[in-house]
Structures are given as C-alpha cells and as structure tokens.
Amino acid sequence: QTVVTQEPSFSVSPGGTVTLTCGLSSGSVSTSYYPSWYQQTPGQAPRTLIYNTKSRSSGVPDRFSGSILGNKAALIITGAQADDECDYYCVLYMGSGIWVFGGGTKLTVL
Amino acid sequence: EVQVLESGGGLVQPGGSLRLSCAASGFTFSSYAMTWVRQAPGKGLEWLSTISGSGGSTYYADSVKGRFTISRDNSKNTLYLQMSSLRDEDTAVYYCAKHLSGWYWFDYWGQGTLVTVSS
Numbered sequence: 001q002t003v004v005t006q007e008p009s010f011s012v013s014p015g016g017t018v019t020l021t022c023g024l025s026s027g028s029v030s031t032s033y034y035p036s037w038y039q040q041t042p043g044q045a046p047r048t049l050i051y052n053t054k055s056r057s058s059g060v061p062d063r064f065s066g067s068i069l070g071n072k073a074a075l076i077i078t079g080a081q082a083d084d085e086c087d088y089y090c091v092l093y094m095g096s097g098i099w100v101f102g103g104g105t106k107l108t109v110l
Numbered sequence: 111e112v113q114v115l116e117s118g119g120g121l122v123q124p125g126g127s128l129r130l131s132c133a134a135s136g137f138t139f140s141s142y143a144m145t146w147v148r149q150a151p152g153k154g155l156e157w158l159s160t161i162s163g164s165g166g167s168t169y170y171a172d173s174v175k176g177r178f179t180i181s182r183d184n185s186k187n188t189l190y191l192q193m194s195s196l197r198d199e200d201t202a203v204y205y206c207a208k209h210l211s212g213w214y215w216f217d218y219w220g221q222g223t224l225v226t227v228s229s
Contacts, residue, residue, distance in 0.1 A: 034214035038155070045205060045222055046147075046155065051215035089155050093214045097169030099145075099157040 002026065004092050006102035012080040012109055020105045021072040022090030028071035033092040035073035037066060040104075041086040049088075050075060077107075085109040112136040112218045114189075114206050119223030126196050130223060132189035132206030140164065140184040143209040145216055146191050148202040148225075156202075159191065160209075196227045 003025035012018035022035055029035060037050040048057040050066035053073065065076045073092070077084055090102045118130040132144070146158040159180040160169045168180050179192040189206050203224050207216035 036215045038216075040155075045219040046207075047219070048215070048217050051210060051217070052212075057217060087154075091155075091157065091216075097160055097167065098171070099160070101147075101155045101157055104154040 002094060002100060004090065004100045004102040006088075006090060006105045008103065009106045009108065012077070012084075012107065014080060014082065014109055016080050017076065017078045018080060018107065019069070020075045020077070020088055020090075020107070021069065022074070022092070022102050023072040024092070029068065029073045029092065031068060033073070033094070035066070035068075036091055037064075037073075037075045038089045038091070039086055040089065046089065080109050082109050112208065114208055114218055114220040116204060116206050116220045116223040119204065119225045121226045121228065122196055123229050124197060124227055126227070127192070127194040128196065128225060130191040130193065130204055130206075130225070132191075132220060134187045134189065134208065137208065139182075139187040142211070143213060144182065144189045145207045145209065146178075146180060146189075147205045147207055147216075147219075148200075149205070149222075150199070150202040153202075158204075161189070193225070196225075198227050201225060201227045 005023040038046040040046045054066040063078050087104045089104045113135045115133045122128050145160040161180045165182045177195045181190045203222040205222045206220045208218040210217045
C-alpha cells in the first residue's frame with residue numbers, strides 16, 4: 001500500500017517563505033505522478049492551487065508555486081500571509097485510475 | 111460559472127444505503143471526468159472514485175470497492191454515488207469534484223454533503 005507523505009504541520013512567519021513537500025513511502029515523486037495541491041480552510045471545500053506539478057489554477061496568486069525538489073513534489077509559498085493559515089493537501093496519480101492524497105499539512109502563520 | 115452541488119447526505123444506520131447526487135452546471139458535463147472525495151471528521155481528504163466523461167470507465171479506492179457505485183447521467187448533468195453496506199467509518203463529508211481537461215487533476219469542488227452512519 002503506497003503512502004503519500006506530507007509534513008503534519010509547519011510554521012512560517014508573516015512575509016516568509018515555506019516549502020511543503022509531498023513524498024512517497026517508497027520511491028520518488030516525479031512529474032509522472034502528476035502532482036497537484038489543494039488548500040482547505042476549516043469547514044470549507046478544498047480549493048485547487050497547483051496542478052501538473054507547477055501550473056497555477058485560475059485566480060491563484062503567484063505567491064504559490066509548485067515544483068519537484070529532489071524526490072518529492074513541493075508547494076512553495078512566498079510572502080506568507082495570515083490567510084494562508086490552513087490545511088494543504090497533495091494528491092498523486094498512481095496510474096490505473098487511482099489517486100492517493102497525502103495526509104495534509106497544517107500551516108501556521110505566526 | 112462552473113458549479114457542482116452535492117445533495118443526498120443524512121443519517122443512516124450501519125448496513126444501510128444512501129445515494130448522493132452532484133448537480134453540475136456551467137460546463138459541458140459529458141466532456142469531463144468526475145470524482146468523489148470524502149473527509150472524515152477531523153481527518154484528511156480521501157479519494158474514493160472516478161468516472162470518465164462518457165461513464166464507460168469507473169475506478170474505486172479499495173476502501174469502498176464493492177460497496178459504492180459511481181455513475182452519471184449526462185442528460186441530467188448529474189453525478190451519483192450509490193453507497194451500500196455503510197459502516198461507522200464511512201461517516202464523512204462527501205465532495206464531488208470536476209476534473210480539468212485531461213485526466214489527472216481536479217479543479218472545481220462542491221461544498222460537500224455530510225453522511226453520518228450511526229445507530
């Protein structure tokens with residue numbers, strides 16, 4: 001059973017930069033996993049931030065960017081703002097019509 | 111404007127059945143794959159099932175395979191999730207999501223519908 005790993009929590013100072021990662025319990029994440037990233041505030045539906053590793057969804061500010069760093073997918077947030085404080089999820093396509101979400105990262109801005 | 115709106119959630123006893131619906135508007139429904147994702151209370155997102163635009167291909171997570179059935183009626187612009195043999199651990203908010211053009215990513219999400227499995 002493949003597990004998609006994310007940091008359970010992360011802190012960033014206002015105005016700072018944070019890199020959240022999305023890895024695999026076994027193996028490396030590449031663009032072939034078509035990684036995407038979603039933002040969720042409590043009680044709200046997820047919002048698509050990044051798809052296809054690094055493409056920003058419509059309306060997403062360019063403070064959010066995606067890439068592959070080493071053997072993981074990464075979501076980089078620059079100039080962190082108070083309303084960036086929420087949960088972030090990655091999802092990887094495993095092939096054969098199967099997707100797996102990471103456990104999510106709770107980001108604190110303080 | 112693209113919209114997807116879930117309905118059909120509620121309280122159901124263990125072992126019972128429920129059908130969720132997701133009404134879509136603002137796009138050519140039959141051209142896009144659709145997916146169901148759920149979120150148990152205080153937990154993360156879990157992919158459940160995906161259906162192709164034509165409805166001819168369906169895929170399921172192991173956790174729901176054999177118990178849940180995804181389907182769509184393209185004439186009604188509606189996605190469904192038929193859930194049976196429900197368990198306590200199926201209690202969650204269920205979201206439908208439209209895929210981007212291309213198979214691999216979700217873009218628009220509904221607000222979710224709460225399913226509570228309890229006696």
